[in-house]
Amino acid sequence: MLKVDAIASAKAAREPFCYFVTQVLEQGDLDKIRTDFPAIGKPGIFPLEDLTYGPGFAAIIAEMRSPEFAAAVGKQLDIDLTGLPTMITVRGHAQSKDGRIHTDTKDKVATCLLYLNGAWDEGGGRLRVLRSGHDLEDYIAEVPPSGGTFVAFKVSDNSWHGHKPFVGERRYIMMNWMRSDAARSRQYGRHKLSAKVKRLIPFFYSGK
Numbered sequence: 295m296l297k298v299d300a301i302a303s304a305k306a307a308r309e310p311f312c313y314f315v316t317q318v319l320e321q322g323d324l325d326k327i328r329t330d331f332p333a334i335g336k337p338g339i340f341p342l343e344d345l346t347y348g349p350g351f352a353a354i355i356a357e358m359r360s361p362e363f364a365a366a367v368g369k370q371l372d373i374d375l376t377g378l379p380t381m382i383t384v385r386g387h388a389q390s391k392d393g394r395i396h397t398d399t400k401d402k403v404a405t406c407l408l409y410l411n412g413a414w415d416e417g418g419g420r421l422r423v424l425r426s427g428h429d430l431e432d433y434i435a436e437v438p439p440s441g442g443t444f445v446a447f448k449v450s451d452n453s454w455h456g457h458k459p460f461v462g463e464r465r466y467i468m469m470n471w472m473r474s475d476a477a478r479s480r481q482y483g484r485h486k487l488s489a490k491v492k493r494l495i496p497f498f499y500s501g502k
Contacts, residue, residue, distance in 0.1 A: 334386030
């Protein structure tokens with residue numbers, strides 16, 4: 295499914311930080327993945343290990359875990375990703391507070407996002423590559439999260455990004471290459487706790 299050759303031939307930008315954008319899925323494959331996407335009914339990012347999904351989604355995960363995929367992404371970002379532990383999380387829905395300007399945690403070496411939406415006609419929810427950490431309008435690139443769009447970047451002190459608010463379905467797979475197994479465990483634990491809290495929200499709202 296995954297067009298690794300499209301990653302290998304993408305043209306990476308070096309300013310304001312190292313990143314690239316390309317298209318990696320044919321429509322038929324995107325449809326299979328979307329059909330087998332995990333049933334996520336809440337906003338937030340969920341660890342892959344906590345989700346249930348079908349064979350089409352499992353197939354793209356397996357390809358993203360391949361050495362060929364890591365080599366292609368690493369070459370574009372000028373990083374050796376070989377053998378680094380990885381963490382995969384999944385989002386199904388966005389809420390109004392999502393998209394605030396940030397850089398990724400220093401536990402991460404590189405981040406990639408594979409968007410699994412339909413054609414994106416909304417004004418919000420478009421990823422912006424930013425020149426600074428204080429102005430969402432000071433962007434060098436804007437990426438609509440249309441299905442099959444792939445974004446990868448090297449995590450650094452100035453890898454600022456964010457998006458305008460959007461509420462609704464906004465699907466993607468996020469894969470991070472981590473600095474160590476300890477870093478992966480630390481971040482996985484944080485996401486797992488967050489997912490557990492989200493599952494408890496209906497309990498608290500019910501008045502029990």
